[in-house]
Amino acid sequence: MADSLPFGGSNDSRRAACDASGFARHFGLTLSSDLIDWIDQALWRHTGCGEFHEAVDPASLMDDPADTIWPGLMPPDFLPLIGNGRGDWICGRVSAAGTVDRFVHWYHGGGDWIPWGNRLGEAVLFDVWCPLLPGPGRRHAIEPDDPRAGACLSGDHPWIQWAADAAHPGARELMQFALAQTSLSGDEKATASLGLADGMIRHGIAEVAVRCEMIQNHRDDWPLIGKHASAAAQTDPDLAWAWEWLAMSHDSLGQPASAANCFAKAACCSAFTDQAVRMRPPGVELGDAENQAAKLSVAWLRQQHTRVDELAEISSIQQRYVSMLVQTDPSRWQQSAHDFWLQAAEASAKGGNGTEAVNCLIRSGWDLGIQPLSVYGDVLNRLAAMAGRFGDGRARLCQIHADCFRQRYQGLG
Structure with missing residues (x-):
């Protein structure tokens, strides 16, 4: 650096x-x-x-x-x-x-x-x-x-x-x-x-x-959709839409176990990576509107009564997080996710894993979002301090975001 x-x-x-x-x-x-x-x-x-x-x-x-x-x-x-x-x-x-x-x-x-x-x-x-x-x-x-x-x-x-x-x-x-x-x-x-x-x-x-464009061009070709979604998910595992479309491909081809693991991986990704406005498949009906708007993956897991703790392809912390979402009313998702990742950040910091601590703090604000807006001021200040403490390469940019927030939203951050 x-x-x-x-x-x-x-x-x-x-x-x-x-x-x-x-x-x-x-x-x-x-x-x-x-x-x-x-x-x-x-x-x-x-x-x-x-x-x-x-x-x-x-x-x-x-x-x-x-x-x-x-x-x-x-x-x-x-x-x-x-x-x-x-x-x-x-x-x-x-x-x-x-x-x-x-x-x-x-x-x-x-x-x-x-x-x-x-x-x-x-x-x-x-x-x-x-x-x-x-x-x-x-x-x-x-x-x-x-x-x-x-x-x-x-x-x-x-x-x-x-x-x-x-x-x-x-x-x-x-x-x-x-x-x-x-x-x-x-x-x-x-x-x-x-x-x-x-x-x-x-x-x-x-x-x-x-x-992503090719998936949208082949809405009915599930094997081809699965091919493109799998490649995208392997290249960038942080993308909810890639895991969701791969899961739907598995589901449509009669592979429910593979679908469940992929939906669980999608649930671990930020809701801001699902491209839901452009890519939500027509005809998908998975519960109430609030449920669908947040994470399609969690809605599917809830509907199928999936035992998340039995899914072998996600880590233990991911199992705990997805289980929490599945078991929590969607109206409380934002606050529950925020609290979950704040605690995970503290645990990672205590264990000396600064990179993971910073990643968890980012997730506390940008996995499902958080309200009110003033909470972002606290998260950004925590991020700048945590990244600086561990010499993380994002430290300076996090500090700049925190400074911008404080100056732009005086009285909030």
């Missing part, structure tokens, strides 16, 4: 020192080569050509407070980098080691998030290519007659040139699939679309996000 600097002084003095090195020191991070180029080559100064086209001035993230950080609503290990002008962000997710090794699409409306790659370049390419993939795409995709579209798809835009080099050597080959679709229709266009998706998966470019 990079050495920390004193963080007093004016915003102007911070801005004056904002090259990649100064940025890394300010946040206590080790930056990858693509992020160094993003800052030092001033790529962020360009207007992008996808839905996410408004890059954050890195220096503004060093302001006190940083206006683009949504403390409490946005997880405390998220650093917003590119916005769509409507409140949604491509964020870097900071690891315990102080690296930025995952980039996610964060929805401001409900706080849901989904990984878009391990490099910022992958996220940029997915943003541009998503409307060309099989599946429903996104509502705010760039229109074909937009003058920016040609530069995007041909690779002439500075972001696309950089992203292709940063993401994978095969990215430039995939540009041909993307560009070809502008002159195709019918079956030929569908074939090119599948070729683009297959190529992105093969080269590992925003693989999890592409598999």
Whole structure:
């Protein structure tokens, strides 16, 4: 982890020192080569050509407070980098080691998030290519007659040139699939679309996000859904939607034991990773509306009267947590989950496992959310202290989220 600097002084003095090195020191991070180029080559100064086209001035993230950080609503290990002008962000997710090794699409409306790659370049390419993939795409995709579209798809835009080099050597080959679709229709266009998706998966470019689109494109093909969901869950086990769709695939194929284990794994994931608005399958009826809105996985386990303590594929702490949710009235889930993970954090800290203690504190606020809003101030302060105590790479960012919360919501935090 990079050495920390004193963080007093004016915003102007911070801005004056904002090259990649100064940025890394300010946040206590080790930056990858693509992020160094993003800052030092001033790529962020360009207007992008996808839905996410408004890059954050890195220096503004060093302001006190940083206006683009949504403390409490946005997880405390998220650093917003590119916005769509409507409140949604491509964020870097900071690891315990102080690296930025995952980039996610964060929805401001409900706080849901989904990984878009391990490099910022992958996220940029997915943003541009998503409307060309099989599946429903996104509502705010760039229109074909937009003058920016040609530069995007041909690779002439500075972001696309950089992203292709940063993401994978095969990215430039995939540009041909993307560009070809502008002159195709019918079956030929569908074939090119599948070729683009297959190529992105093969080269590992925003693989999890592409598999999410493919699942939505094959709602009735349960074996294929299971294939994509399994791969997504193995790549990123923190995603409720991947485990839920894998569970539903098992269930539809007459494999209830496997379905139960996968639903239990989904229940261990944050509710903000279930993509419920886009991906909740039609016809699913699992209890009351409040139950369905929180965690489909728990609703299924309750309906099936599953003995969670007999599920072999989750850990003992996960068994205790899922059992607690199954046995608790949904109206008390938020507070019960909050208390459970606070206690788990204390136990991990006493055992000397600082990384797990920080992870548990994050879950205390961002597994099911917590009310009232003022509670986030306490959680963020605990996080900053715990991460600092154990030298966790998220310490500085957690402190910044805590400071932003205190200044933005004076009297609450």
